[in-house]
Amino acid sequence: MADPFVWDEALLRRYDTSGPRYTSYPTVFSFRDDFGETDYQAALARSNVDGRPLSLYVHIPFCRNACFYCACNKIATKATRVAEPYLSRLDREMVLIKPHLDTRRDVAQLHWGGGTPSFLSLDQMSDLIDRLDARFGLSNARDRDYAIEIDPREADVLTLRHLQALGFNRLSLGVQDLDPRVQRAVNRVQPRILTEALLDEADRLGFRSLNLDLIYGLPLQTRDSFAATLEQIIAMAPARISVYNYAHVPERFAAQRNIPREDLPGPEEKLAILRTTIAMLTTAGYVHIGMDHFARATDSLALAQREGILQRNFQGYSSHAQCDLIGLGVSAISCIDDVYAQNPTRLEDYETALDAGRLPTARGIRLTFDDRLRRHVIERLMCDMALDLAALSETFDIDAPRYLADALACLEAPERDGLLTREGQRLVATPLGRLLVRHLAMAFDKYLPRHPDARYSRIV
Incomplete structure (x- = not known):
């Protein structure tokens, strides 16, 4: 190598x-607090004139266990029932948006993120898809890009079959690291067999562009231990691999205070991990798309980059043409026409706005x-x-x-x-x-x- x-x-x-x-x-640091509901409504009206395809992002903030490294907007709970009032408010948000949006436009992209979307029960997933379809009209086109982030600890083969029936055709599985010592250090014990079983079933069902998420810079990682993880990941042969740089900011994210700073790899070791990662993935035939994304040369991301039509949005790199992005849920960000609009990051503020019959636009900016x-x-x-x-x-x-x-x-x-x-x-x-x-x-x-x-x- x-x-x-x-x-x-x-x-x-x-x-x-x-x-x-x-x-x-x-970036979000430049969004303005004096940007509100009427500004967002005006942007929706302008987007109808251009008629671009739609992209829907749905934020599901719940997960059963708090991983210590996590910097997402999340709520850790084991009670699936807490999702019910949230799903009702998501529907209320859709209802408030619909009068301002031409929903005859194709929904080319759909992405469920979190948190852990696989926190939802199968019935709740069906309910959410039905609500999205009723409000926006989901697509059956073969080239649609309907993706969901999966925690392998929260899903099984029945989950994947259900997701396929709901119209999803792309999965992203959170792995982070396969070393049991590292997993225990970040409170995410996830045996390799869970990931392998889901990948095998997803491949059999015909899901495309399967992605695995890894993180380098986690506690107790070394260049050798991460190389062992990469060797196993490469053997699983996913189409895409994301290798994110862990940012240790315990003053902002309380869960990270459970990670002793002295357990983190030092700058030299962390750089060696990155060097090993790029060398191993390149040798295995993956194209370094940019930053933390790698893809097979035949994957749609690599093809889009070669053709000069690769896009970038809040979910990372995308092979689809530019869409107007509607963000739904707490903390979600929309990119409509020449506007960014963000929902409240606190669940209470999101609920209060919707209960008052208002679009929950907390801040934003017109470009x-x-x-x-x-x-x-x-x-x-x-x-x-x-x-x-x-x-x-x-x-x-x-x-x-x-x-x-x-x-x-x-x-x-x-x-x-x-x-x-x-x-x-x-x-x-x-x-x-x-x-x-x-x-x-x-x-x-x-x-x-x-x-x-x-x-x-x-x-x-």
């Missing part, structure tokens, strides 16, 4: 600052021309690992090198350090630069200096 490119550890450490993951631009241009720049850089300034000039009717002169000046040092190259008006991230693409994207973020106290995860 050889490294796919020459590593410069000193350079990586120098650029390993904290920064946004750019699932949106502007300016400059915001839309920079969003496009950052998305293309993070999806294509390159930026075509000539194409940008044509798309936005500007002189891109002049308009973005300050940002391009910020990239001169990374260019000298070998993180990107210039080919005429085309900027291309090098293999090392792909690892640090978040840093390259930060050069175009005009809001970043306004939020010096914002807590972002480290880049690598």
Whole structure:
């Protein structure tokens, strides 16, 4: 097994600052509290004119056990019945949205996240799908992308058969690490056989683009222990593998206070884990899509990247064309037309708004021309690992090198350090630069200096 490119550890450490993951631009730290229900309704009306396909995201905040590393908006409980009032309020939110939205548009994407969506009983899953179909009209098209995040401890083969009958065709399974010592340290004991059994059944049922989530930087991990996990994951042959960087922020997430800082791998070991990961997955035939995503060369993500049509949204990378995203549930974010709108992050505030007959829009932002241009720049850089300034000039009717002169000046040092190259008006991230693409994207973020106290995860 050889490294796919020459590593410069000193350079990586120098650029390993904290920064946004750019699932949106502007990021949530720039959303405004004076953005409310009427602003969201106006955005829905504008989106009807353009008629883009719809993407629905449903946040299910419940899970039975709190994993110590988790930074999601979640509620740990073992009582499935607590989901009933939440499902009723989700339906109320749909009812309030529907009069403002042309629901004849195709629902090309559906994603259930959490929490743990597989916390719901099979009947509750059916009920939620029925409500979504009644309000928005779900698709039966073969190219639809209907995905759900699964906790293998909360599902079995009957669950997968039920999900297939409901119309889901893509699964993402949370694994994190297969080392029993690491699993105990993060309060997520999950024998390998659970994951293998679900993968085998999902493959037999015809689910496509199966994804496994891993996390590096967890307590007690070493380069050798994680290599053992990767060896087992590669043998399972999922189409996609996500390897996320653990961000230890115990002051923000109470569950992380159960992880002693001294148990975490140090910076050198963590970098070695990342190096091992990229080398092993590349050798096994996976394409490094960008940041923490890997996919088989024949997978739709890799194909979309080669064709220059890869997209990025709150769920990560997507192979589908741009959709208008409707976020449903506590903390969910919508991206409609030129607007981001976020629901309350506290369940009580979400419930109060809906019980009062109001859309639960807590904050958001309407993008300016400059915001839309920079969003496009950052998305293309993070999806294509390159930026075509000539194409940008044509798309936005500007002189891109002049308009973005300050940002391009910020990239001169990374260019000298070998993180990107210039080919005429085309900027291309090098293999090392792909690892640090978040840093390259930060050069175009005009809001970043306004939020010096914002807590972002480290880049690598």
